[in-house]
Amino acid sequence: MLExxxxxxxxxxxxxxxxxxxxxxxxxxxxxxxxxxNGSGKSxxxxxxxxxxxxxxxxxxxxxxxxxxxxxxxxxRAAAGLFLAFQYPVEIPGVGNMTFLRTAVNAQRKSRGEEExxxxxxxxxxxxxxxxxxxxxxxxxxxxxxxxxxxxxKRNEILQMAMLEPKxxxxxxxxxxxxxxxxxxxxxxxxxxxxxxxxxxxxxxxQRLLDHIKPDVVHIMADGRIVKTGGPELALExxxxxxxxxxxxxx
Amino acid sequence: xxxxxAKLDAAEARLAALELPxxxxxxxxxxxxxxxxRAMGLPGKRDEYWRYTDPAxxxxxxxxxxxxxxxxxxxxLFDGIDRVKLVFVDGVFDAAQSDDPAAAGVEFLxxxxxxxxxxxxxxxxxxxxxxxxxxPLAALNTAAARDGVLIHVTGRAAKPVNLIYLHQNETSDAIxxxxxxxxAGAEFTLLENGPAAAxxxxxxxxxxxxxxRFHHIRAQGRDHERRTVTHIFTRLGAESLFKSFTxxxxxxxxxxxxxxxxxxxxxxxxxxxxAVGDGDFHHDDTVFVTHAALRCExxxxxxxxxxxxxxxxxxxxxxxxxxxxxxxxxxxxxSLLLDEASQFLAKPELEIxxxxxxxxxxxxxxxxxxTALYYLRSRGVPLRQAQSLLVLAFLAEAIAEIxxxxxxxxxxxxxENWLARHES
Ligand SMILES: Nc1ncnc2c1ncn2[C@@H]1O[C@H](COP(=O)(O)OP(=O)(O)OP(=O)(O)O)[C@@H](O)[C@H]1O
Ligand SMILES: [Mg+2]
Numbered sequence: 001m002l003e004x005x006x007x008x009x010x011x012x013x014x015x016x017x018x019x020x021x022x023x024x025x026x027x028x029x030x031x032x033x034x035x036x037x038n039g040s041g042k043s044x045x046x047x048x049x050x051x052x053x054x055x056x057x058x059x060x061x062x063x064x065x066x067x068x069x070x071x072x073x074x075x076x077r078a079a080a081g082l083f084l085a086f087q088y089p090v091e092i093p094g095v096g097n098m099t100f101l102r103t104a105v106n107a108q109r110k111s112r113g114e115e116e117x118x119x120x121x122x123x124x125x126x127x128x129x130x131x132x133x134x135x136x137x138x139x140x141x142x143x144x145x146x147x148x149x150x151x152x153x154k155r156n157e158i159l160q161m162a163m164l165e166p167k168x169x170x171x172x173x174x175x176x177x178x179x180x181x182x183x184x185x186x187x188x189x190x191x192x193x194x195x196x197x198x199x200x201x202x203x204x205x206x207q208r209l210l211d212h213i214k215p216d217v218v219h220i221m222a223d224g225r226i227v228k229t230g231g232p233e234l235a236l237e238x239x240x241x242x243x244x245x246x247x248x249x250x251x
Numbered sequence: 252x253x254x255x256x257a258k259l260d261a262a263e264a265r266l267a268a269l270e271l272p273x274x275x276x277x278x279x280x281x282x283x284x285x286x287x288x289r290a291m292g293l294p295g296k297r298d299e300y301w302r303y304t305d306p307a308x309x310x311x312x313x314x315x316x317x318x319x320x321x322x323x324x325x326x327x328l329f330d331g332i333d334r335v336k337l338v339f340v341d342g343v344f345d346a347a348q349s350d351d352p353a354a355a356g357v358e359f360l361x362x363x364x365x366x367x368x369x370x371x372x373x374x375x376x377x378x379x380x381x382x383x384x385x386x387p388l389a390a391l392n393t394a395a396a397r398d399g400v401l402i403h404v405t406g407r408a409a410k411p412v413n414l415i416y417l418h419q420n421e422t423s424d425a426i427x428x429x430x431x432x433x434x435a436g437a438e439f440t441l442l443e444n445g446p447a448a449a450x451x452x453x454x455x456x457x458x459x460x461x462x463x464r465f466h467h468i469r470a471q472g473r474d475h476e477r478r479t480v481t482h483i484f485t486r487l488g489a490e491s492l493f494k495s496f497t498x499x500x501x502x503x504x505x506x507x508x509x510x511x512x513x514x515x516x517x518x519x520x521x522x523x524x525x526a527v528g529d530g531d532f533h534h535d536d537t538v539f540v541t542h543a544a545l546r547c548e549x550x551x552x553x554x555x556x557x558x559x560x561x562x563x564x565x566x567x568x569x570x571x572x573x574x575x576x577x578x579x580x581x582x583x584x585x586s587l588l589l590d591e592a593s594q595f596l597a598k599p600e601l602e603i604x605x606x607x608x609x610x611x612x613x614x615x616x617x618x619x620x621x622t623a624l625y626y627l628r629s630r631g632v633p634l635r636q637a638q639s640l641l642v643l644a645f646l647a648e649a650i651a652e653i654x655x656x657x658x659x660x661x662x663x664x665x666x667e668n669w670l671a672r673h674e675s
Contacts, residue, residue, distance in 0.1 A: 050629045053621065078631035090626035094644025103640065104630035111631065143644075160630060 007060035036221035083166035150177030187212030258292025280374035284393035314450035317476035342425025396428035416445030446472025489515030528561035557593035
């Protein structure tokens, strides 16, 4: 589904190289996790895949179901089925959360040649999904992420994902800032979306999220590369022993 | 002194090119205004109050032409609102295109018979508004206006009155002077839209009685070369409300002045504007709010979106007089600059002679938030639509000053249409 080959990325503004040859394939129906020390390039990978400005791809490719992602505008990537739950969700004063969601849902439908969702239908679906994430009606009326607590912002990301039903979901530290109960809600939200046609790439530092969202494959990223790939046991090893052992082993 | 003489000469040249109205109930007020104008002269660009806006094309004897704007098949503004329509074509009332003014209690300045209630008001608020800052173009208006509406609101008006200003003659030069009086407890909504003329000078005097509520929403017409100067003079009684919102899209020169006097305790005055300009666009909001009573609230919310060298100006003053305790004054002026060629000039001023007041003012200029833009696009919202959402979000605080949601929606739609026309 998602195929990243030999991806090299540097900052546009200066010569700092961040990704130094990432190779990673996520198959449909699978959950892959990426762990790795702070600053190893995990968020950069997710930004580059979703089309954020400021990075320059110097080598390599990334394709979603065979379509080359790196050539597309951010909105085209979204329409192609890519979704990034941000590590730091963005506040947009003046744009209501509900308006934002509805605009996004209908824009994607339009780009796929589907009919727009009626206001009534949209409201019904969004209410139901918001409820399961314990997002109340008042939060839906507020401007996007403005004044939301850290955990509320993360739940709002998952709500967007649930509404947009992307085929490739990247979650960047969605667990950080969540309390134990909220983490369960978010994990349930993700698990509800798990299906044969959908892939997940879950970036996290902690095993506790992976207790709820069971990964099929775990990757370790260090200094801009995937340095080790294994099963769920790899996450447990990180949890127990940190990265020192793994890194000394591969270097 | 040569400068002062030039201003006096400009006034005479302007007057010579006008056909002044004769006689009628407003003759004394007009004569008074004429004398004031002759003493002040017309403004020049060296005047402190015109530092950021060159008044030359507003004061010249003859107007410059303005091509007519083609709105295509767009529905007219306020089309879905139940209202009384009064149409002016190049500044002249057109009964054939209008609803019955009498049914809505509307009279006209051009009518010769005595209109007693207006006699004590016409030119009165304008004249009060000449201190501490001179506003010669308003005095010119009082002296030379040949028409305008006179509305005496005694209760809760059944419908808004919509003044529709059509522009059909490319070199028209219109002067209109409206007077509105709200008795105690009355409520009234005035809607205005359209360019009015190639050059338009308008004065609106509004006397608001105790507990009365006045709502004003206007859109100034999109003819690119139109030149407009407007003055609102209002005086508020105790516990009354004044709310005015202006949308300005296009126009090579617009100067909107609002002179607001809070004279009764616990009154509230809100004045707001959203201006969008692309290229040859100069928009000036000049506001003077005087707090002269207890516990009054004033809000000034002005937002401008500028691109391709467009210029925005804001001069806003809050004057709190001695004894006007518990004043709550708020003022914000912001611009969204869509490129580096555009500019925003702001001069916020506070002058406070009471010790127990709360006044805040802020002025900013900024570009579109690239991170927010990326976030929207990452959710599948196309670039243009994302930009348009962010521009509307920027203007939201000003639009929020419109109480009627249907009218606010109309204004938003007009803005969306403008943005769609000015994509690039
Ligand atoms: N725009 C930028 N300007 C400067 N440095 C940057 C920029 N973006 C990323 N970096 C640097 O690139 C490296 C990788 O950052 P990235 O955010 O991808 O790490 P991460 O693996 O997500 O870390 P964490 O676990 O702390 O979230 C860091 O050293 C970071 O400082
Ligand atoms: Mg990160």
